[in-house]
Amino acid sequence: MRHLSIGLALLVLLAGCASAGARTTTASAPPPAPAAAAAAASQETAGAIGPQYPSTYQRHPNPPVLIRNATIMTAAGQEIQGGSILFKDGRIVSVGTSVQAPSDAVVVDGTGKWVTPGVIDTHSHIGVYAAPGTFAESDGNEATRPVTAEVWAEHSFWPQDPQIPLAIAGGVTTIQALPGSANLIGGRSAVLKLVPARSVQEMKFPGAHYGLKMACGENPKRVYGQRGGPSTRMGNMAGYREAFIAAQVYRLKWDKWNKDHQGDPPERNLRNETLAEVLRGNIYVHNHCYRADEMMQMLDLGHEFGFKIRSFHHAVEAYKIADVLAREGTASSIWSDWWGFKEEAMDGIYENGALLQQAGARVVIHSDDASGIQRLNQEAAKAMYHGRRAGIPITRDQAVRWFTANPAWALGLDSIVGTLEPGKMADVVLWSADPLSVYARAIQVYNDGWLVYDRNDPAHQPKTDFSLGQP
Amino acid sequence: MIAFLLAQTIAITGGTVYPVSGPKIENATVLIRDGKIAAVGTNVAVPAGATRIDASGKWVTPGLIDGAGQMGLREIGAVQNTNEATLRGNEVAASFNVLEGINPASTLIAVNRMEGITTTLAVPNGSLIWGQAVLIDLDGSTIEAMRAKSPAAMVADLSEGAKDAGGGSRAGVAQRLRRVLNDAREYATRRADYRRRQIQDLGASAADLEALQPVLRGELPLLVVANRRSDIETALRIAKEYKLRLILAGAAEGWMIPDEIAAAGVPVLVEPMDNIPSFDALGIRYENAPLLTKGGVKVALMETATENTRDLRQQAGNAVASGMTWEQALRAVTLTPAEILGVADRYGSLDAGKVANVVVWTGDPFDFSTGVEHVYIRGREIPLRSRQTELLERYRTLPPKY
Numbered sequence: 001m002r003h004l005s006i007g008l009a010l011l012v013l014l015a016g017c018a019s020a021g022a023r024t025t026t027a028s029a030p031p032p033a034p035a036a037a038a039a040a041a042s043q044e045t046a047g048a049i050g051p052q053y054p055s056t057y058q059r060h061p062n063p064p065v066l067i068r069n070a071t072i073m074t075a076a077g078q079e080i081q082g083g084s085i086l087f088k089d090g091r092i093v094s095v096g097t098s099v100q101a102p103s104d105a106v107v108v109d110g111t112g113k114w115v116t117p118g119v120i121d122t123h124s125h126i127g128v129y130a131a132p133g134t135f136a137e138s139d140g141n142e143a144t145r146p147v148t149a150e151v152w153a154e155h156s157f158w159p160q161d162p163q164i165p166l167a168i169a170g171g172v173t174t175i176q177a178l179p180g181s182a183n184l185i186g187g188r189s190a191v192l193k194l195v196p197a198r199s200v201q202e203m204k205f206p207g208a209h210y211g212l213k214m215a216c217g218e219n220p221k222r223v224y225g226q227r228g229g230p231s232t233r234m235g236n237m238a239g240y241r242e243a244f245i246a247a248q249v250y251r252l253k254w255d256k257w258n259k260d261h262q263g264d265p266p267e268r269n270l271r272n273e274t275l276a277e278v279l280r281g282n283i284y285v286h287n288h289c290y291r292a293d294e295m296m297q298m299l300d301l302g303h304e305f306g307f308k309i310r311s312f313h314h315a316v317e318a319y320k321i322a323d324v325l326a327r328e329g330t331a332s333s334i335w336s337d338w339w340g341f342k343e344e345a346m347d348g349i350y351e352n353g354a355l356l357q358q359a360g361a362r363v364v365i366h367s368d369d370a371s372g373i374q375r376l377n378q379e380a381a382k383a384m385y386h387g388r389r390a391g392i393p394i395t396r397d398q399a400v401r402w403f404t405a406n407p408a409w410a411l412g413l414d415s416i417v418g419t420l421e422p423g424k425m426a427d428v429v430l431w432s433a434d435p436l437s438v439y440a441r442a443i444q445v446y447n448d449g450w451l452v453y454d455r456n457d458p459a460h461q462p463k464t465d466f467s468l469g470q471p
Numbered sequence: 472m473i474a475f476l477l478a479q480t481i482a483i484t485g486g487t488v489y490p491v492s493g494p495k496i497e498n499a500t501v502l503i504r505d506g507k508i509a510a511v512g513t514n515v516a517v518p519a520g521a522t523r524i525d526a527s528g529k530w531v532t533p534g535l536i537d538g539a540g541q542m543g544l545r546e547i548g549a550v551q552n553t554n555e556a557t558l559r560g561n562e563v564a565a566s567f568n569v570l571e572g573i574n575p576a577s578t579l580i581a582v583n584r585m586e587g588i589t590t591t592l593a594v595p596n597g598s599l600i601w602g603q604a605v606l607i608d609l610d611g612s613t614i615e616a617m618r619a620k621s622p623a624a625m626v627a628d629l630s631e632g633a634k635d636a637g638g639g640s641r642a643g644v645a646q647r648l649r650r651v652l653n654d655a656r657e658y659a660t661r662r663a664d665y666r667r668r669q670i671q672d673l674g675a676s677a678a679d680l681e682a683l684q685p686v687l688r689g690e691l692p693l694l695v696v697a698n699r700r701s702d703i704e705t706a707l708r709i710a711k712e713y714k715l716r717l718i719l720a721g722a723a724e725g726w727m728i729p730d731e732i733a734a735a736g737v738p739v740l741v742e743p744m745d746n747i748p749s750f751d752a753l754g755i756r757y758e759n760a761p762l763l764t765k766g767g768v769k770v771a772l773m774e775t776a777t778e779n780t781r782d783l784r785q786q787a788g789n790a791v792a793s794g795m796t797w798e799q800a801l802r803a804v805t806l807t808p809a810e811i812l813g814v815a816d817r818y819g820s821l822d823a824g825k826v827a828n829v830v831v832w833t834g835d836p837f838d839f840s841t842g843v844e845h846v847y848i849r850g851r852e853i854p855l856r857s858r859q860t861e862l863l864e865r866y867r868t869l870p871p872k873y
Contacts, residue, residue: 131747131748131749132748132749132750132753133747133749134750162748163747163748166746166747218549319866320866320869320871321869322866322869323869323870337779337781337782338778338779339778339779339859340546340547340548340578340579340582340778341547341548341549341778342547342548342549342550343547343549343550346547347862348859349859349862349863350859351863355863355866355867359869370747371744371745371746371747374746375744375789378785378789378839381839381840382785382839384839385839385840385842389842390863436839436840437838437839437840438785438788438789438791438792438837438838438839439788439791439792439838440792441792466748467748470748470753470754471700471724471727471753471754
């Protein structure tokens with residue numbers, strides 16, 4: 001009943017966005033080869049000042065694990081009955097019907113259970129809009145001016161947010177923590193492994209691309225309408241264009257100086273630095289946008305400045321332009337059934353995901369909600385079954401990809417994680433029942449091969465500091 | 472014309488029927504006549520001329536009841552002009568009855584009833600005393616046609632949301648509520664003095680004090696929003712002092728004191744999927760509904776997001792996953808809310824004489840694989856159409872043909 005509070009509703013509109021290439025360098029583990037070049041580029045852009053908050057992520061050690069005799073949904077086209085999966089040193093070793101385990105492996109009986117890749121949420125504000133939800137931890141929207149490309153979500157992220165263990169218990173292994181949707185350009189996102197940590201740097205996914213949060217539609221003009229603008233959608237659009245025009249100039253200066261090192265380096269500007277990386281394709285654009293016609297305009301904005309939109313977010317009307325989105329290769333990070341709380345969300349339908357899938361567009365189920373993140377598998381199921389009942393044949397594998405492989409792609413991590421295939425990072429969830437059923441619960445969650453959560457073992461049930469000594 | 476429609480006789484045959492008031496019945500018939508359930512069982516004679524609905528292989532349950540939300544009072548949350556649930560400028564809005572704010576043409580109604588929700592509470596919003604909630608069936612072109620019970624409950628807030636009405640302190644809120652109830656008692660014995668302006672200043676208007684009389688008499692339940700254990704205890708305390716019929720809504724930390732709540736005979740409306748901690752409810756947890764149920768508390772499940780009242784099914788499924796039995800969860804979204812809101816003589820189970828709110832499902836109503844085949848509200852078959860189905864049809868093939 002707390003949701004009936006009006007004040008909270010307004011906060012939700014902004015925070016929850018319902019409202020709205022540099023890759024991370026790593027200090028310890030060797031980065032995969034492509035990251036090195038991109039990392040070098042950002043170092044160069046920065047004028048070689050110093051490493052930019054590198055990831056200090058380290059995999060937790062874990063003995064090898066063999067889950068046997070489970071139904072394994074690989075998110076790579078297979079649902080293996082009586083299957084087994086072996087992972088060791090953070091990597092999936094093999095998946096199949098007869099998998100041999102080393103003698104030191106922990107053997108988990110998966111009889112009657114299901115296994116999927118770890119759940120990935122492309123749109124979360126946990127940590128930046130942390131519980132208990134007071135002003136003190138409302139750090140998701142730097143709503144002081146419409147373009148704040150210079151801020152980075154990780155600098156607002158609180159690793160002791162009690163919402164984090166709740167998400168882990170829902171099977172979530174990776175999130176993109178985003179700035180909110182008050183701003184036209186909200187700042188860099190943080191792509192994080194959801195593990196207990198003292199600092200956000202320990203959670204930064206090694207080799208991940210940063211995202212750039214952009215927002216169109218009602219939220220920015222509501223926030224800035226009485227504060228100097230933008231107050232209209234056309235004002236929104238001019239705002240993005242002006243920001244990218246300045247970034248183009250900045251990029252040209254730095255690209256030139258990086259090449260010839262003639263004279264003093266150009267002056268460094270955090271805002272343009274991030275936007276220049278977007279123009280170079282190193283930072284991915286994640287654009288909160290509801291209406292079909294606005295999404296079409298944002299695609300043209302991308303054409304104007306030479307960047308692709310990696311994913312629209314919320315994209316409540318994406319089904320209306322599913323063919324265009326398929327052609328553009330832009331993903332849609334959507335809910336199954338949220339609609340009607342704003343006018344731009346009026347036309348939400350259950351079949352959004354199914355229609356997109358049918359058109360060949362990439363579908364991601366996201367949460368934008370600390371409660372919803374715990375049930376992305378359920379949301380995907382709702383979207384799948386409603387699609388089927390509307391006569392759109394969606395397979396179980398496709399539905400599982402909506403919360404695993406597809407969000408991995410949206411975050412540029414699809415070569416590393418998101419499916420259960422040999423060589424991939426061992427982000428694995430063992431479910432008590434079919435994950436596309438309302439009755440399923442995550443029994444075990446492995447993050448990079450480490451048993452971060454076990455429903456039946458209090459020794460593997462992380463709690464953040466905030467929860468200690470509380471009811 | 473209306474009489475003709477109501478006189479329609481419908482026989483839903485061959486399904487697995489879940490009356491809720493008793494165990495499930497295989498291969499049974501639900502006979503509907505004149506908007507009411509005429510008979511339920513395996514040996515029901517189907518009159519000639521009845522419309523036969525073959526429910527073989529299907530599940531048949533009462534329509535689901537959501538004791539929360541603002542159905543009909545809210546079209547678009549962000550658009551003030553489409554929201555009718557809040558009365559400004561009155562922190563003790565006891566006389567604020569929301570019935571005339573309900574829009575029978577709200578698009579939310581069709582969207583949600585096609586997923587099996589047939590009856591909802593329309594709840595006001597406010598400060599200390601929010602006003603009178605009404606129970607509506609999700610069919611009818613007028614508020615008279617939709618009304619199931621008005622008022623169904625008086626709604627008040629003892630959570631942190633009410634603090635401004637108590638001068639910024641929970642103690643202030645409790646004291647103010649007592650003052651208002653005391654004034655209502657006083658007013659009841661001194662109406663003449665009030666008219667002659669020979670009474671001390673009272674803490675609410677005459678209309679509001681008048682509206683509190685049925686609450687004081689225990690005839691109209693007081694539905695109190697309270698989540699923190701101490702706030703729940705405040706509600707129990709005040710209800711005991713004034714002999715009120717209390718319903719708790721939220722009760723997020725109720726699982727800590729099930730014995731107290733059960734001993735007081737107080738029923739609870741719980742939202743199962745809500746487990747995000749706040750200072751108002753640090754101890755909130757998924758297992759609240761099953762723990763309360765195990766502790767002997769009467770529990771109804773609710774979905775508070777009006778646009779997605781249809782997610783009441785998912786709420787129930789998650790309550791089962793957290794430890795309620797399936798039967799308990801079904802009861803918690805049918806007969807229990809009917810009992811709590813005082814309409815169990817007419818709603819909440821498939822029994823002869825009750826209003827014919829019936830749903831035919833392809834399977835377990837709580838799981839996602841299940842679809843809705845038929846919805847009956849007051850015996851009328853509801854077209855499974857909404858503006859969402861129209862949008863689907865328009866955009867099935869692209870580009871759309873405008």
